[in-house]
Amino acid sequence: MTQRRNFAWMDLLWLAFLAGLAALTPGLDVILHKQLILIAIGAFQIFEHRFLAWLPERGRCYSVILKILLGSLLVYHTGGIQSSYYLIYFLPVVTAAMYFDIWATLAWTALTSAAYWSFVIWVLSEYELTGEGAEELALRTLFFFLAAIVVNRFVTENREQAKLYRDLAETLAETNRRLEQAQEEARRSERLAALGQLSAGLAHELRNPLAVIKGSAETLTRKLASTDPLTTELAGYISSEVNRMNALVTRFLDFARPHHLEQHREQILPLIEQSLKAAHDRWPDAKVEVERQFAENLPEVTLDGELIERVFANLALNAYEAMGSTGGKLRVTVAPSSDGKGGVEITFQDTGPGIPAELREQIFNPFFTTKEAGVGLGLSIVSKIVDDHRGWIRVTSEPGQGACFHLYLPEGRSAETSSEVVTDGI
Numbered sequence: 001m002t003q004r005r006n007f008a009w010m011d012l013l014w015l016a017f018l019a020g021l022a023a024l025t026p027g028l029d030v031i032l033h034k035q036l037i038l039i040a041i042g043a044f045q046i047f048e049h050r051f052l053a054w055l056p057e058r059g060r061c062y063s064v065i066l067k068i069l070l071g072s073l074l075v076y077h078t079g080g081i082q083s084s085y086y087l088i089y090f091l092p093v094v095t096a097a098m099y100f101d102i103w104a105t106l107a108w109t110a111l112t113s114a115a116y117w118s119f120v121i122w123v124l125s126e127y128e129l130t131g132e133g134a135e136e137l138a139l140r141t142l143f144f145f146l147a148a149i150v151v152n153r154f155v156t157e158n159r160e161q162a163k164l165y166r167d168l169a170e171t172l173a174e175t176n177r178r179l180e181q182a183q184e185e186a187r188r189s190e191r192l193a194a195l196g197q198l199s200a201g202l203a204h205e206l207r208n209p210l211a212v213i214k215g216s217a218e219t220l221t222r223k224l225a226s227t228d229p230l231t232t233e234l235a236g237y238i239s240s241e242v243n244r245m246n247a248l249v250t251r252f253l254d255f256a257r258p259h260h261l262e263q264h265r266e267q268i269l270p271l272i273e274q275s276l277k278a279a280h281d282r283w284p285d286a287k288v289e290v291e292r293q294f295a296e297n298l299p300e301v302t303l304d305g306e307l308i309e310r311v312f313a314n315l316a317l318n319a320y321e322a323m324g325s326t327g328g329k330l331r332v333t334v335a336p337s338s339d340g341k342g343g344v345e346i347t348f349q350d351t352g353p354g355i356p357a358e359l360r361e362q363i364f365n366p367f368f369t370t371k372e373a374g375v376g377l378g379l380s381i382v383s384k385i386v387d388d389h390r391g392w393i394r395v396t397s398e399p400g401q402g403a404c405f406h407l408y409l410p411e412g413r414s415a416e417t418s419s420e421v422v423t424d425g426i
Contacts, residue, residue, distance in 0.1 A: 287327025322352030
């Protein structure tokens with residue numbers, strides 16, 4: 001929807017200027033024609049922006065042509081080549097200088113000059129063109145070109161300055177966007193660090209009572225196996241649930257415990273292919289079409305191959321599970337980094353239900369999950385592994401249009417620590 005243009009002060013100035021031209025009458029016999037032409041010029045000048053909006057591609061050319069024709073009519077009705085109104089030709093000249101580059105401006109100025117010189121042909125049969133008259137016409141024509149060059153230079157510099165400001169505004173907007181992303185990643189890293197410490201402490205505190213409970217349950221099972229079957233069955237339940245809790249505690253410790261990365265220079269594509277195969281083996285009946293968009297000549301990346309493969313596998317498993325039995329398309333894109341810093345950018349984009357806006361900030365938090373059987377460590381582990389490799393991971397999503405995980409891994413920078421992890425599908 002375009003904004004309606006208000007009646008501006010410039011329009012009032014145009015009306016005042018044209019009213020002054022109409023008041024200066026060269027002859028009573030031409031006053032009507034002159035005023036009608038001036039009204040047409042004023043009306044077109046005021047509503048020219050609507051004309052350009054109506055014809056956005058060729059409107060500028062038509063605008064200059066129409067002004068040349070109206071100017072020629074005014075000169076014709078006010079004395080032809082001897083008319084004092086020849087200055088009206090500055091209107092199409094200036095218009096062309098504002099709309100076009102220097103060469104097109106000179107061409108339009110030449111056409112305007114030709115329209116003015118055409119009146120000479122009409123009077124050559126009755127009058128003789130003297131040297132002084134030719135010099136006067138040449139002088140007027142040169143002033144047309146002078147005005148065109150001056151106005152075009154001013155307009156060109158103004159456009160370049162405006163473009164510079166636009167580029168600066170876009171750069172600032174992009175900088176602000178990246179700053180917000182960096183702040184978001186910093187907050188996420190802080191949350192991960194704090195929750196990791198909490199998880200480690202909590203896991204250590206839980207293991208001792210769990211060991212006591214499990215030992216007590218096994219003792220009851222041995223002593224009451226033949227005398228009380230119900231108690232034996234309940235003790236078995238206790239033992240199995242303690243084992244499950246121990247496995248969960250182990251995952252917490254795996255998330256919280258730092259380990260040294262075993263980094264090597266590796267290619268990304270074999271790791272992605274292995275993760276896609278693992279996801280397909282996990283969901284063999286899923287109707288998922290995998291579309292690969294791999295760039296050529298990808299650089300090798302310094303990374304821990306086992307951990308990064310788990311990152312890719314987790315993202316692929318999440319995409320398969322999100323699309324479920326209904327199926328869909330998983331597009332995996334790998335390309336060199338676009339920021340010039342080196343490295344590789346990877347995207348996993350599915351056509352599942354997407355992620356609601358209110359959950360995008362939380363999906364990388366530990367223990368947050370939307371699944372009934374999920375623990376909520378998968379994406380938090382993915383984020384931690386990527387952070388340890390000095391990369392980043394982000395998600396974009398529109399409800400009903402799938403989710404897209406963007407991942408960046410630097411080319412040559414190595415990290416000092418990482419986490420020994422167990423992949424947990426979210």
